[in-house]
Amino acid sequence: MLNILGSSSRNRDNFCDGVSRRGFLKIGGMACGGLSLAQMLEADAQAGTGSNHRAIINIYMPGGPSHIDLWDLKPEAPKEIRGDFRPIATNVPGIEICELFPRVAQMMDKFIPVRSICDADGRHDAFQCMTGWRKGGLQPREGRPNFGAWISRAQGRVNESVPPNVSLTYPTGHREWGETQHGGFLGVANAPFRLVEKQPGKKSDNMVLKGISLERLRDREGLRSSFDRFRRDVDSSGLIETMDAYHRQALGILTTSTLADALDLSKEDPRVLARYGTNNKSYQRDGAPKMVQNFCIARRLIEAGARVISMNYSRWDWHGSDGLNFPRSRQEFPLLDQGLSALVTDLHERGLDRDVSIVLWGEFGRTPKINKNNSRDHWPRVSCAMLAGGDMATGQVIGSTNRKGEHAVDRPVKFQEVFATLYKNVGIDSTSVRFFDASGIPQYMVTPGIEPIHEVA
Numbered sequence: 001m002l003n004i005l006g007s008s009s010r011n012r013d014n015f016c017d018g019v020s021r022r023g024f025l026k027i028g029g030m031a032c033g034g035l036s037l038a039q040m041l042e043a044d045a046q047a048g049t050g051s052n053h054r055a056i057i058n059i060y061m062p063g064g065p066s067h068i069d070l071w072d073l074k075p076e077a078p079k080e081i082r083g084d085f086r087p088i089a090t091n092v093p094g095i096e097i098c099e100l101f102p103r104v105a106q107m108m109d110k111f112i113p114v115r116s117i118c119d120a121d122g123r124h125d126a127f128q129c130m131t132g133w134r135k136g137g138l139q140p141r142e143g144r145p146n147f148g149a150w151i152s153r154a155q156g157r158v159n160e161s162v163p164p165n166v167s168l169t170y171p172t173g174h175r176e177w178g179e180t181q182h183g184g185f186l187g188v189a190n191a192p193f194r195l196v197e198k199q200p201g202k203k204s205d206n207m208v209l210k211g212i213s214l215e216r217l218r219d220r221e222g223l224r225s226s227f228d229r230f231r232r233d234v235d236s237s238g239l240i241e242t243m244d245a246y247h248r249q250a251l252g253i254l255t256t257s258t259l260a261d262a263l264d265l266s267k268e269d270p271r272v273l274a275r276y277g278t279n280n281k282s283y284q285r286d287g288a289p290k291m292v293q294n295f296c297i298a299r300r301l302i303e304a305g306a307r308v309i310s311m312n313y314s315r316w317d318w319h320g321s322d323g324l325n326f327p328r329s330r331q332e333f334p335l336l337d338q339g340l341s342a343l344v345t346d347l348h349e350r351g352l353d354r355d356v357s358i359v360l361w362g363e364f365g366r367t368p369k370i371n372k373n374n375s376r377d378h379w380p381r382v383s384c385a386m387l388a389g390g391d392m393a394t395g396q397v398i399g400s401t402n403r404k405g406e407h408a409v410d411r412p413v414k415f416q417e418v419f420a421t422l423y424k425n426v427g428i429d430s431t432s433v434r435f436f437d438a439s440g441i442p443q444y445m446v447t448p449g450i451e452p453i454h455e456v457a
Contacts, residue, residue: 053158054390054426055302057343058147058310059295059360060129060169062177062287063317066366066376067384068405069329071097071113074368077404081368083376084326092395100333103341109395110344110353112387112456116399116408119415120364122380124317125176126169129361130310131184132419132446140437145184145191147419148308150445152190153435154428159305161258166301167192168294168311173286180310185437192310195263262304263297272296275342277335287315290332292339299346302356307426316362319375325366326374344388357390357425359418368405381407385418390425392456413453419445421452 068074073087073096087096090108097105097113104111121128127135131144148165157164169192172178183191261267273296280290290313298309314332318325340360347353365383366376382401388394399411423430423445430445430452437443 053305053307054355054357055307056148056151056309056357056359056390056422056426057295057298057302058129058308059340059358060126060310060312061314061316061360061362062126062172062174062312063124063315063362064364064366064378064383065316065362066318066325066329067115067379067382067401068366068368068376069098069325070101070333071384071386072115072401072405073098074403074405077368080370081404083370085329095395095397098333100329101337103337107341107344110348110388112392112394112396112398114385114387114398114413114418114453115382115401116410116412117361117365117383117385117415117418118381118408118412120380120383122364122378123176124174124378125363126179126312127176127181128415129363130179130181132416140185140441140443141439142185142437143182145186146181146310147422148192148310149183149186149190150423150430150433151307151426151428153186154433155307155426157305158307159258162262162301162305163193163259164305164307165190165192166306166309167194168196168297168301168309169194170196170283170288170291170312172288172312173283177287177312177315185443186435192308258304259301262300262306265293265296265300268296268300272346275338275345277338277342280335284315287317288312290314290335292335295339295343296346299343299350299352299356302352303350319366319371319377320373324374325370325376340386347389353389354391355389357392357422358388359385359422360387361385361418387418387421387456390422392421392425394456396455398453398455411455414450416446416450417453420450421456424452424457 068081069083069085073085074082075087076082085098085100088099088102088105089096090105092108095108095113097108119134121134121136123135125135127133127144130146132147133144146165152163152165155164167180169180170178180192180194183189265273273293276296277292279293283289292313294311294313298311301309313336316332318328343358344353347356347358362383364378364380367379368376371377382405399408399413401407402409420430428445430450431448433445435443
């Protein structure tokens with residue numbers, strides 16, 4: 001379970017490790033992601049609140065997962081290409097995926113494998129999966145925004161106590177795998193509200209806000225008490241009705257338990273949580289831990305009011321000294337199968353499948369030809385994604401590769417087409433949005449001319 005770092009004391013108002021909600025909320029309001037609360041609230045107020053609540057869960061697989069071992073197996077290819085795994089049938093006739101994903105296979109009618117992503121940048125970097133843009137070339141002076149910043153800017157908050165753009169991304173030894181990117185030219189106010197930090201000097205799975213634990217806040221007990229008294233006074237005097245919008249929203253974040261409750265898995269139905277599997281809290285060398293229950297946290301955050309959840313999951317760079325492709329696949333694939341199928345099942349059971357879109361992907365694919373270490377090297381020429389939800393036409397495959405899985409031969413798909421689709425799913429027409437940056441230069445959500453994947457509309 002995700003925790004807040006704190007003391008071992010317990011009471012009914014504490015999380016499982018003893019941190020009080022008041023302590024969490026006070027830290028969160030002051031320190032989450034280094035954002036300026038005033039700036040964030042100002043931009044949200046200017047943007048307005050969307051009338052609907054559609055959302056996106058972006059699951060990034062750091063290191064580049066093997067397309068040819070996940071959703072695009074090549075059983076007829078030579079042995080040095082087809083690898084160790086066989087394809088299995090799914091509940092959609094004609095679609096086959098890796099045998100280590102039996103749960104996903106039995107609900108393929110709720111998924112869309114994309115087998116033909118063709119424009120990977122080739123960098124070991126989350127940038128393209130978090131922004132939709134390549135990292136090189138001419139960039140805006142303020143930088144490209146995280147994709148959720150556009151949604152935050154356009155649609156604002158659903159709940160004043162929950163930021164619209166939230167990051168569950170773990171900082172990683174390979175720094176670029178742990179970066180969701182920031183607000184860019186849309187401003188820090190729309191940047192991802194980062195909930196996960198490693199404790200300084202330690203490898204920890206705990207949810208920490210800028211490394212601040214309860215012990216470091218002991219001397220703030222008087223301040224928290226004063227804040228509580230202030231809230232009671234405000235409520236009783238009716239002053240809250242006259243406070244400006246920014247202060248009211250700030251007060252909501254700091255004094256309600258909505259965000260904290262969403263992060264508290266002890267409040268989840270144990271039977272539902274068990275479906276997701278067990279977290280592996282150890283970091284995968286310079287990658288992220290296998291915190292599969294974050295998938296459940298993502299759903300809870302959306303129910304609380306978040307519009308975008310970004311996360312990184314495990315480490316998928318397996319070649320040479322980094323580990324062997326096929327043994328690691330046998331370890332990783334079953335847990336991902338369990339967590340991903342649980343998330344999609346959860347959304348359907350709660351009636352959220354039409355409103356919540358999921359994308360699962362990495363920065364590039366893997367070489368069709370197996371190297372001397374029984375592994376696959378980097379392969380930017382083609383990669384894959386898995387889509388679900390969002391009221392999309394599921395139960396179909398988008399694109400195909402040649403017999404050896406080397407390149408797309410049918411329906412090549414670009415990263416930005418996926419993002420344009422996700423934007424459409426939440427009610428934003430990315431083809432018509434333009435924003436002028438601080439230099440007066442027009443900026444776009446996607447490159448002009450890029451459209452959503454029409455097959456899934």
